[in-house]
Amino acid sequence: MKALLSEKNRIWLGIFVLMAFLISIPFFASDYWITLLTLILIFTVYSSGWNVFSGLTGYTNFGLAWSIGLSGYVSSLLIADYGFFWLFAWPVGAIFTGIVSIGVGYILLRIKGVYFAISMVALTEGTRELFGTKYLKTVTHGGIGVPFVAGIGLSTLYWAILVLAFFTIVICYRISFSKFGLRLLTIREDEQAAETLGIHTTREKIIAFILSAFLVGLAGSIHFTYQNYIDPSFAFNIQLTLTPIVMTLFGGVGTVFGPLIGATLFTFIHEILWAELTLLYMAVFGGILMVLILFFPQGLLGWLKERGILPRSRKI
Amino acid sequence: MANFAELFMRGLMLGSVYALVGMGLTLVWGVVGLVNVAHGEFVMLGAYFAFWAFSLLHLNPLFSVALAIPVFFVAGVLIHRQITERLVKEHELSALILTFGMSILIWNLAQFFWTNTYRSVPYLTGNFTFMGLVLSKGKTVSFVLAMVITAALFLFLKYSSWGKAIRATSQNPEVALVCGIDTMKMRMITYGMGIGLGGAAGAIISLQWVIFPQMGASYISRAFAIVVLGGLGNIHGALAGGLIIGTLEAMVTQYLSAKMAQIIPSVTILIILLVRPTGLFKK
Numbered sequence: 381m382k383a384l385l386s387e388k389n390r391i392w393l394g395i396f397v398l399m400a401f402l403i404s405i406p407f408f409a410s411d412y413w414i415t416l417l418t419l420i421l422i423f424t425v426y427s428s429g430w431n432v433f434s435g436l437t438g439y440t441n442f443g444l445a446w447s448i449g450l451s452g453y454v455s456s457l458l459i460a461d462y463g464f465f466w467l468f469a470w471p472v473g474a475i476f477t478g479i480v481s482i483g484v485g486y487i488l489l490r491i492k493g494v495y496f497a498i499s500m501v502a503l504t505e506g507t508r509e510l511f512g513t514k515y516l517k518t519v520t521h522g523g524i525g526v527p528f529v530a531g532i533g534l535s536t537l538y539w540a541i542l543v544l545a546f547f548t549i550v551i552c553y554r555i556s557f558s559k560f561g562l563r564l565l566t567i568r569e570d571e572q573a574a575e576t577l578g579i580h581t582t583r584e585k586i587i588a589f590i591l592s593a594f595l596v597g598l599a600g601s602i603h604f605t606y607q608n609y610i611d612p613s614f615a616f617n618i619q620l621t622l623t624p625i626v627m628t629l630f631g632g633v634g635t636v637f638g639p640l641i642g643a644t645l646f647t648f649i650h651e652i653l654w655a656e657l658t659l660l661y662m663a664v665f666g667g668i669l670m671v672l673i674l675f676f677p678q679g680l681l682g683w684l685k686e687r688g689i690l691p692r693s694r695k696i
Numbered sequence: 697m698a699n700f701a702e703l704f705m706r707g708l709m710l711g712s713v714y715a716l717v718g719m720g721l722t723l724v725w726g727v728v729g730l731v732n733v734a735h736g737e738f739v740m741l742g743a744y745f746a747f748w749a750f751s752l753l754h755l756n757p758l759f760s761v762a763l764a765i766p767v768f769f770v771a772g773v774l775i776h777r778q779i780t781e782r783l784v785k786e787h788e789l790s791a792l793i794l795t796f797g798m799s800i801l802i803w804n805l806a807q808f809f810w811t812n813t814y815r816s817v818p819y820l821t822g823n824f825t826f827m828g829l830v831l832s833k834g835k836t837v838s839f840v841l842a843m844v845i846t847a848a849l850f851l852f853l854k855y856s857s858w859g860k861a862i863r864a865t866s867q868n869p870e871v872a873l874v875c876g877i878d879t880m881k882m883r884m885i886t887y888g889m890g891i892g893l894g895g896a897a898g899a900i901i902s903l904q905w906v907i908f909p910q911m912g913a914s915y916i917s918r919a920f921a922i923v924v925l926g927g928l929g930n931i932h933g934a935l936a937g938g939l940i941i942g943t944l945e946a947m948v949t950q951y952l953s954a955k956m957a958q959i960i961p962s963v964t965i966l967i968i969l970l971v972r973p974t975g976l977f978k979k
Contacts, residue, residue, distance in 0.1 A: 438787075438789075440789045440792065440793070442792075487970060491969050491970075491973065493788060493789070494731050494788050494789065494792055495924075495969055495973065497789065497792055498731075498920055498924070498965060498969075499965060499966055499969050501917075501920075501962075502917075502920075502961070502962035502963075502965040502966050503962070503966065505917060505961075505962045506959055506962035506963060506966065509955065509956075509958050509959045509962070510959065512955065513953075513955055513956065514953075514955075622796065622800075625793065629793070659807075659808050660804060660805075660808055661804070662800050662801075662803070662804035662807075663800070663801045663804035663805050663808065665797075665800060665804075666796075666797040666798060666799065666800030666801030666802075666804065667797065667801050668797070669793060669794070669796065669797030669800070670779075670794050670797040670798060670801065673783075673790050673793050673794040673797070674779070674782065674783075674794065677786075677790065
């Protein structure tokens with residue numbers, strides 16, 4: 381008997397039903413659940429954004445908070461001081477971050493390995509201190525921070541981040557089997573060999589870096605609009621770099637859906653930990669990071685692929 | 697002019713302690729091949745070690761500094777044997793993320809048990825005059841202690857058989873292994889020495905600066921700047937780098953602001969990596 385739907389169509393139907401369900405959530409769920417889902421989606425974009433650059437090229441980006449904070453700052457200031465409508469302020473922040481990332485990537489991506497990671501931390505720390513100094517006070521309000529009201533409802537915010545997360549995953553999926561994605565993987569495996577094969581490694585790395593900064597920046601803008609507040613230590617917080625890394629490690633580095641799964645699972649773990657073990661939250665967080673690296677470096681999806689439960693495909 | 701000389705001395709004294717922190721980091725990085733992001737946390741633990749020895753056991757802080765070295769050495773050896781040795785053959789970024797986790801784990805535990813209170817060891821307060829310069833007693837003693845430990849380290853690495861074996865392991869692990877050097881043991885000893893240096897630096901720091909559970913972060917960022925300035929694995933470079941960073945910090949604090957002084961490590965790292973990624977000095 382012929383199946384009612386081909387496998388491809390069944391997957392499409394599944395995605396359609398899931399999206400319809402997610403879109404309809406604000407109509408019946410409580411604010412708590414909408415907030416939780418909003419955070420999951422924000423961190424999904426952060427993690428996917430980190431993964432699209434670091435997971436594929438092998439260059440650990442320890443400056444994710446830099447992209448998040450920079451874009452968040454630009455859009456928050458536009459909303460607070462210049463009365464921009466949020467829908468216009470967000471992309472301006474993200475595009476600004478993308479443009480600055482061209483320069484940053486061009487300069488810093490020549491530095492390899494651990495040094496790149498350290499220089500990104502240095503960039504984040506330096507930018508944080510710079511935004512807090514009195515010299516930039518007229519623009520950034522200094523260290524006291526910027527409280528603002530964007531006039532956006534929780535449901536609208538949720539739908540916005542849902543759309544962004546959807547497109548982020550679609551982009552990651554497309555990249556996973558594109559030639560661009562393969563070129564990035566070649567850089568991860570052996571950069572010299574990649575160069576010998578005629579891959580313009582610096583250019584490919586910069587493109588991935590900008591894409592990552594843009595997506596993450598957009599999510600960062602939404603994040604700080606949701607918080608209604610921004611200040612330097614909050615915007616360029618190392619936690620905003622570490623959490624997405626842990627989430628990606630959790631789900632599986634270099635996979636398409638790993639960041640989504642990691643962000644979802646880890647946000648729930650975070651909720652429980654934060655409620656039960658507030659004072660020791662960071663210790664448990666650090667412990668999880670260590671255990672993941674030592675015993676579980678391939679992540680959940682990698683583990684499932686290794687055992688043959690999931691097909692060994694780059695598309696997952 | 698006396699003011700400037702005092703400022704310069706203050707910078708050097710600060711720098712000698714930073715150099716001690718930086719040397720521990722660069723030693724482990726160069727020989728073991730691991731970036732120990734948790735190094736700053738061992739500095740913090742060293743500081744608390746001296747603090748508790750002073751306030752609970754009424755131990756002379758100078759004695760705690762000497763005691764911190766063997767205690768932290770053993771701790772480092774154990775940590776390396778149990779945890780970090782597994783990562784020696786892995787991608788270097790695994791160690792980076794793992795030690796980041798370790799760093800968070802340690803400072804949060806310290807915060808949990810010892811609270812966020814700022815503490816200090818009230819020992820050797822006040823100033824004295826030397827050749828027309830007014831110097832702080834505590835800082836001068838720290839400077840002398842840091843220099844003694846540095847000199848001991850240099851002599852150890854240069855002349856002792858372990859020191860030679862460590863340098864051989866650093867230069868070429870395979871050849872060292874073929875020559876009959878137990879490189880695994882040398883990595884363990886080096887890791888212990890790195891942590892021991894960190895602990896000693898922390899104990900010295902507690903003599904005059906305030907200590908708190910999250911102090912490690914500011915020391916690790918300076919230590920990274922020092923390693924980058926001096927060149928990876930270069931102990932002498934780290935000493936020079938530490939003195940440079942300390943002097944710069946004293947100057948910027950004096951003439952600009954304390955806030956600007958905090959940007960020094962990040963700016964140094966970025967500039968040196970772009971202009972001269974091998975560090976300022978020849979190995």
